[in-house]
């Protein structure tokens with residue numbers, strides 16, 4: 405334990421995802437000891453991001469306006485929707501340059517252990533979008549892990565009622581992995597090799 409405010413900083417940093425006590429301590433001391441580190445700028449960006457960034461009213465991606473740049477882009481196809489768990493997955497897929505449709509960000513994956521069910525995800529919003537006859541294909545691009553697979557299975561069952569082609573990203577993606585950590589080539593190939601979901 406450190407004295408007062410130093411410990412408070414470590415505790416706050418430690419609340420961030422993926423930052424354990426050791427990392428929190430390392431970051432805290434970096435901030436304290438590095439003269440060139442611009443604390444004011446960091447504080448400003450944190451406040452700015454909280455004030456300015458919203459979620460796209462159509463797809464749920466992060467956006468500084470009511471709708472995101474992808475949903476506003478008239479060159480993007482209206483016929484295909486790629487369903488992902490998080491906004492960071494949109495960034496990962498965009499890097500592959502394989503996809504010219506639009507996205508739907510669920511805001512997570514089904515995980516009974518964490519108390520996350522279908523109602524906690526943006527599935528109702530997805531079904532509303534799919535009621536639009538222009539959509540011909542839904543690509544399910546949830547993470548290739550337990551929660552992602554459970555979500556994909558749930559969605560494909562739900563979508564059987566609609567006359568829409570449902571595909572799932574092909575293997576090649578590391579099982580148990582995270583979509584955002586896949587390199588562009590692997591993710592690109594998985595996209596090309598997506599398969600029709602059995603139903």
Ligand SMILES: [Zn+2]
Nearest residue numbers: 460463472475
């Ligand atoms: Zn959007």
